[in-house]
Amino acid sequence: MRHDTVLVTPVLVVSSVIVSLSLVISSAVNILTFAVFHRIPVDVDGGVRLSRRIRRTHLLTTKGEPIEAVRVTSRYASTACVMYSHGNAEHTHNRRYLDYICSLSDAMGCDVVTYDYVGYGKSSWRYVSTQKRCMRSIQAVYAHVASHYPQILLMGWSLGSAPTLRLSLEQLSRPDTSPTPIKGVVLLSPLLSAIRTRFDGLGRALRPFDLFDNDSQLRLHPRLQHVNVPYLILHGTDDQVIPMDHSVKLHSLLIHKTSNVACHFLDRVGHAIPIGRIVEYTLPMVHKLREKKKILLSKHT
Numbered sequence: 432m433r434h435d436t437v438l439v440t441p442v443l444v445v446s447s448v449i450v451s452l453s454l455v456i457s458s459a460v461n462i463l464t465f466a467v468f469h470r471i472p473v474d475v476d477g478g479v480r481l482s483r484r485i486r487r488t489h490l491l492t493t494k495g496e497p498i499e500a501v502r503v504t505s506r507y508a509s510t511a512c513v514m515y516s517h518g519n520a521e522h523t524h525n526r527r528y529l530d531y532i533c534s535l536s537d538a539m540g541c542d543v544v545t546y547d548y549v550g551y552g553k554s555s556w557r558y559v560s561t562q563k564r565c566m567r568s569i570q571a572v573y574a575h576v577a578s579h580y581p582q583i584l585l586m587g588w589s590l591g592s593a594p595t596l597r598l599s600l601e602q603l604s605r606p607d608t609s610p611t612p613i614k615g616v617v618l619l620s621p622l623l624s625a626i627r628t629r630f631d632g633l634g635r636a637l638r639p640f641d642l643f644d645n646d647s648q649l650r651l652h653p654r655l656q657h658v659n660v661p662y663l664i665l666h667g668t669d670d671q672v673i674p675m676d677h678s679v680k681l682h683s684l685l686i687h688k689t690s691n692v693a694c695h696f697l698d699r700v701g702h703a704i705p706i707g708r709i710v711e712y713t714l715p716m717v718h719k720l721r722e723k724k725k726i727l728l729s730k731h732t
Contacts, residue, residue, distance in 0.1 A: 484533060487523075490546075490575055492567035497554050499523055500546040500572050503532050509541040511582040511614070511720040516569060516591030517545060522552035531706075538710045539717060542580070546572045548594075562643060569594040573602075582720050583612045584713075589673065589702065592621035593643035596681075600648070603657040603689075615716040617663045619704050620670055621645075623677040649684040662692040665712055667700030 490498040501523045513535065521528050523545060536543040547553070548568045550560030558564065576583055587595025599616045624644040662685055666678035675696060682694040695712055697704065710717070 490571050492571045496549040498568050503536045503543045505536050505542045507540050511541040512580040513543045513584045513586050514576050515545040516587035516595045518589030518591050523547050538706050544576050565594050569598050577612050582614050584615045586617040588619040592618040603655045607656050615661050619665050620673050620702050622673050623680050655689040658689050664694040667697045670702045672702040
């Protein structure tokens with residue numbers, strides 16, 4: 432009995448150490464990814480310009496976690512909507528961010544719906560952001576938007592490109608017989624994986640613990656069924672936050688899943704891509720949405 436005890440004890444110790452190290456590494460990667468500045472939300476509802484165009488909707492994930500979505504109505508009648516996923520350290524109670532969303536709505540000529548991931552904005556004091564919560568957030572918002580708009584353009588910037596890409600893969604992998612309101616996917620300054628934005632070599636070593644590992648996700652994912660839905664990647668050549676190589680790799684991986692993908696690198700543009708440059712390259716998508724809008728409106732009249 433003593434001999435068995437001596438043999439079992441080292442195995443338990445080693446197992447405990449491995450589990451502990453895994454938890455520590457996973458927590459460290461999660462903190463690096465969701466390094467959110469927890470700020471008291473700025474009340475913007477008193478703004479004259481914003482109050483007329485903004486409608487807030489409170490949603491719940493499948494786990495009952497609260498999400499706040501914001502709809503900015505367009506100045507023009509539209510049956511299309513841009514579903515925008517914001518980057519890190521942003522939230523929908525920031526005046527500057529909402530000004531940006533209003534300007535995006537004006538430039539695109541359609542409504543824009545944006546939202547906070549669980550652990551961002553007002554829920555930042557109650558929840559810690561995780562990859563699963565982030566995905567549950569975008570899935571809940573997509574279900575809400577899809578029930579109101581027949582045409583949706585998915586758009587994600589920086590960290591928001593990760594849930595945007597994954598949601599599109601989920602929805603567009605369904606058979607052609609299954610209709611989808613997604614008419615295009617735009618990835619702005621996208622990331623290949625969370626940890627590899629800073630440590631490429633270390634990111635490869637820590638792949639089992641990495642968050643939003645789009646590299647592995649795309650390699651394992653089947654070819655998309657809705658090949659008529661275009662993907663667009665935009666990345667600035669002067670981006671100091673997410674290296675341009677991330678978009679190069681994403682483009683090469685996406686090409687094996689769908690032939691309808693384009694990638695453009697913008698000279699002298701940093702991590703934040705100006706709205707004018709976004710609209711410049713999304714015009715073909717916008718024109719298609721407007722043509723379909725006319726058809727839909729004519730059917731109703």
